[in-house]
Amino acid sequence: MPQYAEVILPLALPQNYTYAIPFDLVEEIAPGKRVIVQFGKRKLYTALVFSVHDNAPEGFQPKDIIEVEDKNPIVGPLQLKLWQWMADYYLCTMGEIMIAALPSGLKLESETVVLRNHLKKIEDSELNDNEFLIVEALTSQDALSIKEIGDITGFKNPLKLIHSLLGKRYIVLEEELKNGYRPVQKRLVRLANKYSGSGLSELFEELSRAPKQKDVLLAYFKLMGEASREDNDAPKPIVASKLLKASNSSDSSLKGLAEKGIFEIYYDQPEEDSKGGSTHDFYELNEHQQKAHSEIKQHFEDKDVCLLHGVTSSGKTEIYVRFIKEMLDQQKQVLYLVPEIALTTQLITRMRRYFGEHVLVFHSRFSDRERVETWLKLIENPETPYLVIGARSSLFLPFQNLGFVIVDEEHETSFKQFDPAPRYHARDTAILLASMSKAKVLLGSATPSIEAYTNALAGKFGLATMSKRHADLPMPEIQCVDLKRARNKKEMHGHFSHELVEEIKATLANKKQVILFQNRRGFSTMIQCQNCAHVNQCKNCDISLTYHKHIDMLRCHYCGYTRQVPSRCPACGSYEVKALGFGTEKLEDDLKLMIPEANIKRMDLDTTRKKNAYLNLITEFEDGEIDILIGTQMVTKGLDFENVALVGILNADSLLNFPDFRSHERAFQLMAQVAGRAGRKNQRGKVLIQTADPYHNIIRKVMDNAYDKMYEDERYERKNFKYPPYYRMVKLTLKHRDRQHLSNSAIALGKELRGVFGERILGPEFPLVARLRNFYQMEIILKFERSVSLNKAKESLLETINIFLSKNPDKKIQVIYDVDPM
Numbered sequence: 097m098p099q100y101a102e103v104i105l106p107l108a109l110p111q112n113y114t115y116a117i118p119f120d121l122v123e124e125i126a127p128g129k130r131v132i133v134q135f136g137k138r139k140l141y142t143a144l145v146f147s148v149h150d151n152a153p154e155g156f157q158p159k160d161i162i163e164v165e166d167k168n169p170i171v172g173p174l175q176l177k178l179w180q181w182m183a184d185y186y187l188c189t190m191g192e193i194m195i196a197a198l199p200s201g202l203k204l205e206s207e208t209v210v211l212r213n214h215l216k217k218i219e220d221s222e223l224n225d226n227e228f229l230i231v232e233a234l235t236s237q238d239a240l241s242i243k244e245i246g247d248i249t250g251f252k253n254p255l256k257l258i259h260s261l262l263g264k265r266y267i268v269l270e271e272e273l274k275n276g277y278r279p280v281q282k283r284l285v286r287l288a289n290k291y292s293g294s295g296l297s298e299l300f301e302e303l304s305r306a307p308k309q310k311d312v313l314l315a316y317f318k319l320m321g322e323a324s325r326e327d328n329d330a331p332k333p334i335v336a337s338k339l340l341k342a343s344n345s346s347d348s349s350l351k352g353l354a355e356k357g358i359f360e361i362y363y364d365q366p367e368e369d370s371k372g373g374s375t376h377d378f379y380e381l382n383e384h385q386q387k388a389h390s391e392i393k394q395h396f397e398d399k400d401v402c403l404l405h406g407v408t409s410s411g412k413t414e415i416y417v418r419f420i421k422e423m424l425d426q427q428k429q430v431l432y433l434v435p436e437i438a439l440t441t442q443l444i445t446r447m448r449r450y451f452g453e454h455v456l457v458f459h460s461r462f463s464d465r466e467r468v469e470t471w472l473k474l475i476e477n478p479e480t481p482y483l484v485i486g487a488r489s490s491l492f493l494p495f496q497n498l499g500f501v502i503v504d505e506e507h508e509t510s511f512k513q514f515d516p517a518p519r520y521h522a523r524d525t526a527i528l529l530a531s532m533s534k535a536k537v538l539l540g541s542a543t544p545s546i547e548a549y550t551n552a553l554a555g556k557f558g559l560a561t562m563s564k565r566h567a568d569l570p571m572p573e574i575q576c577v578d579l580k581r582a583r584n585k586k587e588m589h590g591h592f593s594h595e596l597v598e599e600i601k602a603t604l605a606n607k608k609q610v611i612l613f614q615n616r617r618g619f620s621t622m623i624q625c626q627n628c629a630h631v632n633q634c635k636n637c638d639i640s641l642t643y644h645k646h647i648d649m650l651r652c653h654y655c656g657y658t659r660q661v662p663s664r665c666p667a668c669g670s671y672e673v674k675a676l677g678f679g680t681e682k683l684e685d686d687l688k689l690m691i692p693e694a695n696i697k698r699m700d701l702d703t704t705r706k707k708n709a710y711l712n713l714i715t716e717f718e719d720g721e722i723d724i725l726i727g728t729q730m731v732t733k734g735l736d737f738e739n740v741a742l743v744g745i746l747n748a749d750s751l752l753n754f755p756d757f758r759s760h761e762r763a764f765q766l767m768a769q770v771a772g773r774a775g776r777k778n779q780r781g782k783v784l785i786q787t788a789d790p791y792h793n794i795i796r797k798v799m800d801n802a803y804d805k806m807y808e809d810e811r812y813e814r815k816n817f818k819y820p821p822y823y824r825m826v827k828l829t830l831k832h833r834d835r836q837h838l839s840n841s842a843i844a845l846g847k848e849l850r851g852v853f854g855e856r857i858l859g860p861e862f863p864l865v866a867r868l869r870n871f872y873q874m875e876i877i878l879k880f881e882r883s884v885s886l887n888k889a890k891e892s893l894l895e896t897i898n899i900f901l902s903k904n905p906d907k908k909i910q911v912i913y914d915v916d917p918m
């Protein structure tokens with residue numbers, strides 16, 4: 097009978113901890129179950145059992161486990177194995193992985209704050225006495241930490257009761273409310289029942305004295321006519337704002353019609369409720385798709401991973417759909433990973449149409465409650481064939497029957513978690529997860545990462561290619577605008593070339609939509625004194641502040657620090673302070689002046705902070721309510737809009753001149769992807785790239801759609817200059833508040849490391865932003881051959897660093913590991 101348990105605490109502790117199993121809990125305890133333990137002074141935590149054993153720890157008396165939370169494990173053996181692999185590979189702790197993996201509702205601790213869910217009425221029969229006490233405490237006080245609840249009720253361990261109350265929806269976690277979760281709703285219009293069919297002439301008669309309302313009604317019938325001509329199974333509902341635009345009227349006319357009982361204004365079902373079990377017929381694959389599909393199948397005979405390289409709009413998704421179908425039919429589960437931002441209603445609706453209730457969605461824009469539910473569904477129905485669509489963290493879900501993994505837009509850098517640990521790459525981790533589950537992996541991209549393509553060419557992955565767009569639609573026509581020339585000839589309107597403005601106007605005149613891409617948000621990139629060149633810097637970071645016009649403030653994009661715009665230069669007192677550079681906000685402003693009749697919206701971090709803002713923008717754009725969408729990288733990701741005819745890239749140079757060995761690869765990917773948003777249906781799209789360097793190698797490759805040539809160049813560079821995928825990299829970031837101390841320590845550590853690794857050590861160097869949130873940082877990079885054992889290298893690295901740190905313990909610098917940094 098096991099007497100001890102190794103548990104993982106949801107903290108960044110370097111190891112697991114041993115607790116004693118009290119006699120009465122022996123039967124209940126098992127790996128993967130949560131237990132409540134005390135750690136530190138009086139603090140309670142939900143910990144996870146990693147293993148049980150009989151080996152008494154030496155030199156200390158372990159504390160008892162207080163309670164077992166679960167009847168059945170909530171994390172399976174496969175997940176624990178994956179966590180262990182991640183901790184070893186990415187040089188992080190199991191606790192850090194537990195924090196990243198489990199939704200908050202599954203890992204409560206004393207500090208967790210809960211609130212009463214006022215939507216849930218108290219039903220006496222549902223609550224036991226103790227639960228009732230807690231609900232009551234939360235009725236008289238708004239928010240309580242779990243520790244406070246313990247104090248008030250006198251319960252030593254309220255965690256179990258809190259779990260139960262969360263399950264019954266009597267309470268919610270505070271962080272959830274902060275997110276302001278609300279389902280998306282569209283305002284829609286329909287004709288009241290009594291008017292549908294007959295009596296239309298009467299209706300018009302009735303409205304003869306209200307010409308504005310009559311206009312709205314006429315526009316309604318026109319839109320209805322268009323909607324039913326489209327080959328949809330049911331005519332699309334009429335969106336209120338679209339109707340108002342079509343009839344050029346105001347909301348009051350619409351309300352007038354509603355008051356007269358002619359129109360009904362209603363809201364569509366929140367997305368999550370429209371699950372509908374009905375499945376839809378699949379498209380018939382075109383010949384290119386068929387070929388790719390059978391090639392992939394062939395590869396899976398002897399390979400576990402296959403890369404699908406298909407140009408934008410070649411119909412990769414339909415191929416995924418085939419594999420998903422086959423897997424679900426075999427009663428297997430499928431994980432469909434997409435970059436966070438690509439999780440639009442578009443994809444989810446498409447999948448729900450095909451796979452109905454099999455679809456589960458999991459990402460950070462969902463409430464914690466929903467994430468917990470998805471987690472428990474997978475635990476409680478281990479055999480049910482689910483299709484899980486999710487962002488990178490969904491690979492932590494407790495799959496027990498995984499048959500297939502799709503990583504769409506495999507090249508996306510957002511698959512890598514930068515901060516905090518675990519600094520993992522979801523594509524690479526997913527490949528490992530799949531191999532542990534004996535599942536196959538399909539990677540897809542129009543612009544594969546150099547890493548994946550190299551593996552494919554080397555035969556490690558299978559490779560299937562689609563170089564034609566669906567329905568033989570031509571690739572968009574790409575043109576360059578020479579910014580230098582345009583400036584010399586005075587043909588610029590602010591940041592817009594004459595050509596771009598004309599193209600935008602022509603596109604709008606054709607009733608088509610425009611996407612404009614600019615890499616920077618905000619209004620200007622910095623405020624500089626014209627007299628002494630002083631730039632306003634963040635007080636916590638070594639970076640210039642960005643001017644944001646809508647709040648009329650300067651803001652740091654790294655730490656969020658904001659301050660007022662100084663009217664005079666803080667250094668020399670001059671009044672000549674000027675905004676330099678430009679961001680999305682500035683573009684939006686300028687364009688609104690140039691084309692006032694267009695509906696222009698901006699999509700960047702600033703406009704999509706609120707829960708549904710992003711989805712709302714996508715929906716409005718999809719419904720044709722927005723004419724021009726200006727955005728940062730967000731507009732480049734996997735969106736499928738039918739009506740976009742023009743894409744403009746405002747400043748390609750800012751993408752190309754970035755000091756990083758991946759900058760050319762990324763610039764190509766970004767431009768090719770954003771260009772791929774143009775002309776996805778019916779008509780060839782057009783792309784205008786503004787650049788001061790129209791003959792730049794990468795720009796030429798984008799114009800020629802020459803991924804292979806770009807790859808060849810990059811491969812050569814990477815090989816010659818010893819970069820991934822030919823070499824491995826581990827990046828160390830050293831941090832300290834004191835610049836001098838950091839620099840001295842870093843140099844000393846660099847020396848020690850060179851003693852072990854020789855020339856394979858680069859640095860230390862200050863990165864582009866040397867100080868972040870008041871911490872100075874320096875980087876050391878370990879770069880080594882693929883032939884060197886990764887484990888051995890990491891072992892020596894950790895050993896050298898740990899010895900170094902223990903030698904001067906009083907002024908410790910912080911060391912952060914990043915394996916395979918991006």
Ligand code: ADP
Binds near residue numbers: 406407410412566776
């Ligand atoms: P990708 O993911 O390669 O960019 P998508 O899968 O989004 O491309 O397909 C582009 C468009 O073509 C979508 O609107 C999709 O519905 C349509 N499409 C793709 N394959 C087919 C097919 N076999 N039959 C009809 N339409 C298709």
Ligand code: ZN
Binds near residue numbers: 627629666667670
């Ligand atoms: Zn000055």
Ligand code: ZN
Binds near residue numbers: 635655
């Ligand atoms: Zn800052």
